[in-house]
Amino acid sequence: MSGKIPKYFINEILFRTDIVALINTKINLKKSGKNYQTHCPFHNDKTPSFTVSYEKQFYYCFGCNAHGNVIDFLMNYEHLNFIESIEELAILHGLDIPFEKKNIIERNNYSKKQKVYSLIEKLSNLYKKNILITNTPYQYLKKRGISNNMINFFSIGFSSSTWSAFSKKLNISKKFEKDLLNQKIISINQYKKIYDPFQGRIIFPIFDQHNRTIGFGGRSINNFSPKYINSPETNIFQKRKQIYGLNQVIKKYKKPEYLLVVEGYIDVIMLTQYRIKYAVSSLGTSITKEHIQVLFRNTDTIIYCYDGDHAGRDAAWRALKITLPYISDKKNMKFIVLPKDEDPDTIVQKEGREKFELRINKALTMSKYFFKNILKNIDLSSNDDKFHLSVRTLPLINSIPSDTIRIYFRQRLARIIGILDDNQLEKFLYEEERKNENVTFQIKKTPMRILIGLLIQNPCLSELVPSIKKFKNIKIKGLSIFLEILKTCLNNPTFNTGQLLEFYRDKKIINIIKILSKWDHMIVQEEIQNMFTDLLKNIYKKDLEQKRDDLISKERLIGLTKYEKEEIWSINKKLCKK
Incomplete structure (x- = not known):
């Protein structure tokens, strides 16, 4: 996978990224000695066993064995693939990914995504401009009680009833129109007319974590069916992963104490208008496991507040069942049960902020809601x-x-x-x-494996090796792996452990490198250099001893030449020095 992006760019990304700073934006780290620790985000961790090393640019969990560099963390924590992780880091540093020329497909996909981001952003601005100059949708929002501040804050827009009217009113260029058609953001209907799927609807832009517009939700104002629609699935918009309003919450609060999950766009907007913090929505669709993962990455408590009708109660129970596999001693959920036929939008306008906040404070705990529901219509006799x-x-x-x-x-x-x-x-x-307890696979510690492990964890130790040529003809198991890694470290003197792991991501030896990268050698920091040099000397000594023993065996069988006798003398002299 990494071959699709030049190695030099990946190394540059890793060099620019501080793994401690990045992980600390996702989970709170605490200084512990020269490293940082917290509860592991990848398993139910009772005591902090997740360690992040600034020096090695590497993370490791002593509980579940999770480990890797910053790219691995994004892949596992954000559930991204390799290229998506690189994209995240590239955005962080304001860089474009220079895909290799031979990887035409990936390069084209990346360029297409950047094009779509730009087009959707421009279209969103046109929708937003249109609502301010079109009376009907503007009055509809006013009637619903939505203020001008909220229209601006959520970038709410409107798509006219026909594309031609929309295009003419906003002076849309033919080139922009053609680009939208090429990317299938708009289309041509059976009557050969350009057609916007959202025409005649209030537009709710949906943002990703980088504040980019990635899609839209649309609400009809004339009650034509369906009432709500969302953008189709694309390579930048997956409905099952997106949370409406989350971007606005996270911009203001890094780690909200809870996220209040409601059903609709207007529920989120109205609660925000009444200064009810942390309101979000799953785009009006059923909650998914991907939604749960996104929510729990941003808070420790999810509070579900669905409509008070039969469909809302069913949605709340489905949410509970989907959320249970993600509950831990630190992650929990609660429920607000609204009166019949009420929803968050209507009830906050009736009751006001203070009474709604009382509902939040009195939200049912997970266990109360669970047992209350399972005991319905049950005769315990x-x-x-x-x-x-x-x-x-x-x-x-x-x-x-x-x-x-x-x-x-x-x-x-x-x-x-x-x-x-x-x-x-x-x-x-x-x-x-x-x-069901997992048994952690252990491999035997040998001097060679310890030597390789020390080098992987401290690539700067390569400077202590006098010469690779010195080990050229030595035949010791594992030495070839050591020399391969040593060569890489010498060629890349600034490498840390995270960069070294990335260099070998797709190579055959990556598994042994991963295992040795997290070994605890039980060696104090001050003695690491001495241990490393001692192990190097030991390898050379073993090789000399083996050569001497081979020559002695030969002497007993057939005798030695003058040159071979001199070699034994030379070997013994070297061994005496050691």
Whole structure:
């Protein structure tokens, strides 16, 4: 994968990026000695085991074994592929990716994406301009109670009922129109007329984390169906991943104490207008696991506040089931149950900010909401109902990764259905969980592996090697890998561990490099150089001993030449010095 982007550019990106600073924008790091630590974002971590090294530009979790450089972190934390991770870092540093000429497809895809970003941004500005000069949609928003400040803050726009009217009113150029057609942002209908999929609709631009417009939501103002539509899926817009309003929240609050998830665009806008913080929406669609991952990357608490009708209650229960596998001792969810036929938009206008904030403060905890719902229409005096309850509920409880929360839920369920012996339940749970414990693969520590590991973790040690030629004819297992890495370090004297990992990402030896990059050698920092040089001397010494032993064996069998006898003498002399 990395071959599609020049190595020099990847190295430049890694050189410019401070892994500590970047990770600290996602999760809070605390200084611990010369490194930084926090709870691991990749598993349910009870004590901080996630370590980030500024010196090595490398992260490692002692709990789940997650490790790598800043590119690996983005791939695993943000769920990006390799090229998307490079794009993220390129945007951070204001750089364009110089794809290799032979990789025409990737280069074209990247150029197309940049073109689409530009076109959508321009179109969004036209929509925004149009709403200010078109009375009907403007009055519609006013009637809904939306202020001018919110229209500007959320960049709300309007697409006229026909493209020709829109184009003429805003003086759209033929070139821009042609570009929109080529990128299929607008199209031509069966009557050979240019057609905007959003025409006749209020436009809600959707932004990514870099504040780029990536798509739109549209709401009809004449009640034609469907009421709401979103942009089609593209290489820059995936509905299952996008959260409306999140960009506006994160710009103001780095780590909000919660995110209030509502159903619609106008719900988000109206709550924001009433100074209800942290309101976001999943684009009017059902919540997905990708949405959950995005939400929990930005907060520790999700509060669901769906409409008070039957569809809203169903949506809340679906959200609970999808969120359970992401719950931990630090990540949780709550629920606000609105009165029948109310939604966040209408109720905040009726009640005002203070009363709505009381609803937030009194939001139902996950366990209260869970058991309140599963006990609906259950007759606990009926064994059949108890059996049905346990069959329906246990798979949901078992999906919770947190041991503490899962056991609590099981115990509560057990008491509800009449199992009172908690000790028996705990014994069963312990035995089951023991069966599923992961056994970490260990490889034996040898002097050569320690030597390679020290070099990977401290590439500057390559300066201590007097000459690669000295090891040219030595035959020791693993030496070829050491010399390969040594050569790379000498050719790239500024490399850190993160850059070294990236250099070998697609090479055969990457797996052994990954394993050795996280080894704890139990050597104090001050003694690393001495240990490294001692191991180097040991390799050379072993080679000399092997050559001497071979010559002695030969002497016993067939005798030695004068030159070979002199060689034994020379070897013994060298060994005496060591």
